[in-house]
Amino acid sequence: MKYKAIVSWCKLMGSADYWIDEQIKKATTDKAPETAVFKKDGKWVRFEDLPEFNQFRMREYYGYDG
Numbered sequence: 001m002k003y004k005a006i007v008s009w010c011k012l013m014g015s016a017d018y019w020i021d022e023q024i025k026k027a028t029t030d031k032a033p034e035t036a037v038f039k040k041d042g043k044w045v046r047f048e049d050l051p052e053f054n055q056f057r058m059r060e061y062y063g064y065d066g
Contacts, residue, residue, distance in 0.1 A: 002034070003027050005047045008064035009037045012057055035066065 001007065003024045010020040027036050027044065036044040047055065047066065058064040 003032070003036060004066075005035050005037045005058070005064055008058040008062040011062045012054075 006023050006027060007020055010023060015023075023038070026032075026039065030039075030044065032039075032044040033046050035047040037047055037050060038045055047058070047064070050058075
């Protein structure tokens with residue numbers, strides 16, 4: 001699956017499936033980095049840019065494996 005970090009982040013935030021699909025479409029259109037999580041101020045934030053506690057939660061509870 002492409003953009004696994006987006007899926008993991010959206011699940012962490014409680015997003016609906018349609019929202020996750022839309023974010024993946026945007027990332028694909030933008031040719032976002034593979035580890036993109038969300039778009040803020042016109043720039044994709046990557047998994048590596050997140051605070052460690054968010055990285056931990058994405059890995060442990062939502063199955064993100066990079």
